[in-house]
Amino acid sequence: MKHWIAAAAAMATTLTGCASMRTPMTEFATDYNRVIADTSNEMILLNIVRASRGEPTHYSALSSVSGNLAIEGTAGADLSGIIDDIDGGAEIGVSVRSAPSFQIIPLNTADFATGILRPVEPNVVALFLSQGWNENLLAALLVESVSCGGITYYNDLRGDEDRNPDRLYLDPDQTFGLGFETTDGGNTNEPIISMGADQATSLGMVLENLTDDYRVTVRRDDEGKAIFDVFQRSQQTLNITLSGSSRLTGCAVTALSPDDYELRSVEGVIYYLGEILRSGGGEMRTPGGDIVFRVPNSAPAGGHAIHVSHEGQSFFVEPANPGQRPRNRSSQVISLITQLIALQTASDALERSPSTLTIN
Incomplete structure (x- = not known):
């Protein structure tokens, strides 16, 4: 029992x-x-x-x-x-x-520093566009300058007293009218080579000898046998669009190629937002009134998503509210920067970073 x-x-x-x-x-x-x-x-x-x-x-x-x-x-x-x-x-x-x-x-490796100081890659911008990010928001933050007709315009929405008087600047309507478009390089959809299943062992050798970017698909013929088709991967170009209010004086084109614009680095975006925080009213708004970035020093009545203290002063980012009008995209901008850092910096930066602090 x-x-x-x-x-x-x-x-x-x-x-x-x-x-x-x-x-x-x-x-x-x-x-x-x-x-x-x-x-x-x-x-x-x-x-x-x-x-x-x-x-x-x-x-x-x-x-x-x-x-x-x-x-x-x-x-x-x-x-x-x-x-x-x-x-x-x-x-x-x-x-x-x-x-x-x-x-x-x-994060103090050479790989990390190179990644965060390098202008954002066009393919990274294309990735965000494919995920549904607002193209005008991306352009307003990531575009450093655009050039047309031999004239360069800089994207800087700080107070006038903080800007270089020898430069020409985009106004808010032009800045938030910028967009992106991707164009296909015009490559054929026909495979450049097809190999049967009995040639599969040679496929690796063939791909090693190809100097361009390729993709491989597998299909079956009428007899059910596998066929490997090798295609040349379509090359895409990221252009900046100038539509409506973003049209530049004396510029007849509606889209600028990569030779006619410069993108910021991730560090450049952070310093730009820091300058926005320092100058004027300390916020960045669209002409329609949406808040792109705002960091109040007192806790918002509706709560906060992010809070830090620095040198005895507090800084807050309000939570995103999809139904709020006008919109407040401040927390979305923080998310964008976090993802940009991950995409721009080398994946092995953490593994090779020398100084590690372990806390138990």
Whole structure:
């Protein structure tokens, strides 16, 4: 009888433990995800604030998080007595404590610096466009300058006293009228070579000897045998469109090729937003009234999505509200910069970064 009671108690502990751990583990994993996201967002905002004061920027990242769960069991009956004294209806519970450890890595490698200082790649812009990002928002933030008819216009919406008087600048209507379009290079859709299944072993050798960018598709012929078709990948060009209010004086074209515009680097976008924060009213708005970027010093009445403190002063970014009019895209801009950093910098920058701080 004693053995049956002991087995039942052990089983109850096991089952209760499994049921109790599922929710804590899920919550811990979700909390870690939020911490990583908040850390990244706050780092971006902090660097924009630094840039607004002419201070150098610094970047770091949480490279890994290890969640150590400590499990403690409790029972409603005193288990130190004789086994027969165990109350079969006693409540047996499990409490779980988290003791995480994580690594903070300074992003100070040559690869990271090169990536963040290099102008944003046109294919990166094309990727954002394919994901549905607003092209006018992207252009307003990423375009450094445009040239037409031998005249260069700079994209800078700071107060006039902060700009170079020897340069020509786009006005707000022209800035937010800029857009992007991609054009196909006109490559044929016919395969340049087709190989049967019996030639599959030679496919790798063929591709190694091709000097351009290619893609391979697989189809089946009438007999059901595999056919490998090798196509030349279509080359695309990213142009900047000048439509409506964005038309430039003396410029007859409606689109500018890559030779006629310059894109900012990620660091350039951060410093530009820092200058916007420093000058004028400290915000960037479209002619229609939408807020592109605004960082108040007091907590917004509706709460905040991001908050940092620097040199005794607080800075807030309001949460996105899709139904709000006019829109506030400040948190969306932070998200854009986070993704740009990930796409522009080398994937092995974290692995090769020399200085690692581990906190337990």
